[in-house]
Amino acid sequence: MSFGGGGGGALPNHEHTNIALDGGPLDFVNTTIASMNAGSTTFSDGNALQELVIGTPAQALVVNGAGTAPEWATSAAVGGNGVNVQDQGNFTTSSATAVDVTNYSLTLPTTTAQSDDCICVFSGVMTNSVSDAFNFELVKNTTAIASSTCEPTTPFGHNSVVVANTICDADGDILKLTLHSAGGNSCTFKSGTETTSGMTVFAV
């Protein structure tokens, strides 16, 4: 006499369905256990479940280069959108040689993307009180990579918009904004009172 006692037939494959004697659904809410590390997630390689150990802070889940599995990767920038600086204080100088604008520097992202580049976007509002030309520069380490000159006409004191955009290597260098006047007259970069002023870098 067989172990099954006869009459029972072969046992079905164990699939954890709602069918009687099939184990019932796995309870994934703090009940079912597996040999995994805290924070890990799972995926299938087509043959068996695989463990993907948790990444590091700010990393995002992306598809690997082969398009076959998920992996953690350092996102191109904060929030995955861009590195942005937008100071709450206005800045004025009377220098006829470029000076650093306070709180307008950032570290360029590093990326493994194919282009290995980033797009730098600067938009600012400036004002002055006498006739002069004013120059903004985006400086990568010590080299100016983009500039914009603004020469407001009368009446002075009005807001003038300046922009400077460029593409550069995403290599972790420092990018900063500098400002100077042509004739040594003062001008103000209105970062704190004009919300359109800011500098952003996107890895692409």
Place this chain on the structure above:
Amino acid sequence: MLIKFTKNIVCTDPQICFDEVISKLETAFNLKLHAEKFATGHMSCHHESHNHTFWIFLYDNNRMHESENTLTKQIIKTPNENITKFNGPIPTQSEINSIF
């Protein structure tokens, strides 16, 4: 030479704020802080509410501009033919405070 200090100031127009301060400084201490040629210094100001930071640079050498790297705080020296060395007496902090 850098004279750097902060003031508890709230301004509504940063350009007017700056022009008033630089005018007082130039008059009180015979400075030339804004000029295309023969400037003996320059001034910058970060107008944070209740916390204005002022940088007054008085140039130590002819043809050599000075400014501050905002990250490292080191002095950046940049050749400029229009720079003139400041030879006057250096105003003290208390003297500068008196113009505010």
